[in-house]
Amino acid sequence: MMKKAPRPYRSTHRAGKAAQTRAAILGAADGLFRSKGWTATTIAQIAAEAGVSAETVYSGFGSKRAILRLLVIGAVRRDTPKVALTEQAGPAAVLAEPDPARLIRQFARDIADVLVGVAPLMAVVRSGSTMEPELASLYTELHKGRRKNLLAVAEALARIGALRPDMTTTAAADTIWRLTSPELFTLMRDVEAVSPDGFSVWLEDMLVQGLLAPGLSR
Template sequence: MSETPQRAGGRGTGREDGRTARARATRARIVAAATRLFTTAGYTATSIAAIAAEAGVSEQTVYYAFGTKRAVLTTALDLAIAGDDEPVPTLGRSWVRDALDDPEPLGQIRRQVAGAGDIYLRVAPLLDVVRSASTTDPDLAEVWTANIRQRLSVQRVFTEALARKTALRDGLSGDDAADIALTVLSPETYNLLVRDRGWDHSRWQAWAVDALTRLLTEL
């Protein structure tokens, strides 16, 4: 039920929904514009004014919607990782549940790599922006550190599930297994192979499945 009282004739809810939809569309346009600028000009060189001009809105609209340039970037990052603006964390996503529920260890690894690959198709360039800017911008250093921590938490859940399905290689500890998965499925590795070395996405995906299988299990 709506928390906004409905006005006579039911028109109040419709007007509120219209405003919400317009605000959501404006935020999406700002995020898309910022993403284009961040990934071409870089974070430091991209100003709020440039984002506003690219999005076709006023600077005040950007400030009203997000407050800071960092908030624009983190929102863009969250949306690219998720693939939508639904408030569902990574571990609650259907592809993660499907991977964790797969009874076969190799099936889990394949689903895990496919899901990570889908994310990197959307977010790898933007993550590279964050990583690069984090060396000189303390705010983005925090964002990058938090992103690594979040990815590690996800990989720990995956490796714990894998260990329940098959023995880890040579008594590998859970922490070491998560670190290995974090490295293999990192945006740095993805960008190195796909962007810098010219691998296509399917080749990276096959390599990542093979690497995780060999490094984590006796399969």
């Protein structure tokens, strides 16, 4: 390593270190929330697991709730956590697909992949939300975020004239929002042992039958 590195390099280095610490904290919290749930996970445990002080966790994130919120958003955005879902290459291609049945198929596959990561964290938010108002508000906020992303799918279908004549874009978004809920995905996984692929095949069929104008199903 260079001695007396120029300032820009040093601050990049420091920023890199800070990013590493942040990632370690988020990684530790992710594992703890998924395995122990909301109540049993503490800032002290997250800090210990990440090899930092509780102080560092607080000053970096503010609260346990803020960490869980970032984890859910990160799980939705997968590889590029700083880019909103609908602006990412994969989902953007789905929204631009001109063939209705293919749009729905690709959407169903992509959302099943998102749900694998997100559903367990949303279950943590939901189970905590019955006890704590701060988590109840987070639960609502995250579902509103889902709604915004999924409305874009309904709008894409409307744009290519694919919706049933008796169905509004809003009603289509309602249906997409319900059928892609982490709640339903978790139920099917836990009680029916449905795989992500199985979920995606069923979702595709329901959306094709439930949303598309007759004759557009293949």
